[in-house]
Amino acid sequence: MGLFSKSVKPMQVKPSVRSIPYPVEVRSWSIHVESIRKLLEATEINLNECKVSEYLRCKVIPEPDNESDPNALKVYAAPKGRSKDFFDIGYVPSEFAPDMRGDVKKVVAGSHYWSLLMRFDVFQGISFSLKLEESKFK
DSSP states (O other): OOTTOOOOOOOOOOOOOOOOOEEEBOOOHHHHHHHHHHHHHHHTOOTTSSEEEEEEEEEEEEETTOSSOTTEEEEEEEOTTOTTOOEEEEEOOTTTHHHHHHHHHHHHHTSEEEEEEEEEETTTEEEEEEEEEEOSOO
16 A cells, blocks of 8 residues: 555445325315414414425324224324424325325334425415435434
8 A cells, every 4th residue: 555545435325215295185174274373373484475385393193093084194293393282284185095004104113204395385375295204313
């Protein structure tokens, strides 16, 4: 080895997680509107802007006892900095629930977590979508 040679470690590339955003459906606005209003207030989002988007902490909870859909997945969101205040904002659409079973198991195992993207557009209103991400806490 020469005077200026040094050993170089090969770069380690983390495998990327292929993540498909899953929509969140707010079926019964009368039930969820109050929770969503409180979530917006707690997040301090200014809806006077034409477009707003924000990632929020969330939980996806299976509801096997749900009478209308035993595969139902309920979505709860928390404003940034308030990890104990979760608000019920709706459900994953039933056509996506079977595909998400494996993703829910990954979250329960602690290898992944959900991010909730909340978007507000003055013309399209509020929309929510879930994204599965690899855990940073492994």
